[in-house]
Amino acid sequence: MELRRDVFQAIADPTRRAIITLVALHAMTPGALAEKFDSSRQTISRHIQILTECELLEQEQNGREIYYHLNPIKIKELADFVEPFRKLWDDRFNKLEAIMKQHKPKK
Amino acid sequence: MELRTKVHAEDGKQELKITREFDLPLELLFKAYIEPEIVEQWMGTKVLKLESKKHGSYQFETTDPKGNKHGFNGTIHEFVSNQKITRTFEMENANFGVQLEFLEFEELTEETSKLSMHVVYRSVEIRDQILQLPFVQGINMAHNRLQEILKSKPQRH
Numbered sequence: 500m501e502l503r504r505d506v507f508q509a510i511a512d513p514t515r516r517a518i519i520t521l522v523a524l525h526a527m528t529p530g531a532l533a534e535k536f537d538s539s540r541q542t543i544s545r546h547i548q549i550l551t552e553c554e555l556l557e558q559e560q561n562g563r564e565i566y567y568h569l570n571p572i573k574i575k576e577l578a579d580f581v582e583p584f585r586k587l588w589d590d591r592f593n594k595l596e597a598i599m600k601q602h603k604p605k606k
Numbered sequence: 607m608e609l610r611t612k613v614h615a616e617d618g619k620q621e622l623k624i625t626r627e628f629d630l631p632l633e634l635l636f637k638a639y640i641e642p643e644i645v646e647q648w649m650g651t652k653v654l655k656l657e658s659k660k661h662g663s664y665q666f667e668t669t670d671p672k673g674n675k676h677g678f679n680g681t682i683h684e685f686v687s688n689q690k691i692t693r694t695f696e697m698e699n700a701n702f703g704v705q706l707e708f709l710e711f712e713e714l715t716e717e718t719s720k721l722s723m724h725v726v727y728r729s730v731e732i733r734d735q736i737l738q739l740p741f742v743q744g745i746n747m748a749h750n751r752l753q754e755i756l757k758s759k760p761q762r763h
Contacts, residue, residue: 583740584736588611588624596628598647600629
């Protein structure tokens with residue numbers, strides 16, 4: 500449960516999704532990734548850290564460089580995840596609840 | 607923050623269950639499903655037709671940010687006020703076909719209620735595709751964002 504929430508939070512951020520999409524094409528070094536964004540290197544590196552912590556990204560040492568690539572098992576798991584679907588319904592139901600709490604019956 | 611909506615989708619089955627408890631009296635929850643103006647608000651759709659009765663039917667239409675219209679429709683098979691609605695649901699211009707929905711409304715206390723949706727799809731594959739739609743849309747949004755980022759980034763080489 501804890502893990503699911505973390506993974507979902509990880510992909511809830513547009514920059515992190517953009518990182519996932521980039522790394523999905525080929526393994527990249529943190530430097531090469533940072534160059535693709537306007538954000539600071541530190542910001543990107545923090546995003547990479549979050550993605551690595553929830554195992555969406557994996558590190559691979561290649562000589563002196565560290566490359567990041569997608570963890571396909573995790574992505575498959577994520578695609579199987581019902582979370583975005585659940586979130587969609589949860590948002591909808593929250594809206595319903597908020598509207599009905601304001602609702603004054605017509606007499 | 608814990609989501610209050612539960613989705614139960616067993617592997618290899620062509621159905622799923624959605625449950626949610628509301629801080630609303632049962633009558634108000636049920637009303638949100640039958641009053642067209644209210645449905646429009648929380649579903650974010652236009653209600654072209656909504657006949658809340660046995661053998662009735664409904665037709666919704668949403669407009670996406672690009673201005674394309676998407677239709678949804680279905681037929682109501684069972685309608686018991688404050689208890690249940692059994693209906694079909696179909697996305698027009700999609701390949702998913704029709705799905706069967708059993709909606710059950712329950713009173714928990716005077717101020718709280720529960721909705722249980724049992725949805726049956728034509729096949730396991732279709733169910734899985736529909737389950738993954740919001741995920742895929744999320745990734746597509748990432749693609750669009752990526753395009754914007756790459757476009758706005760001056761080339762260094």
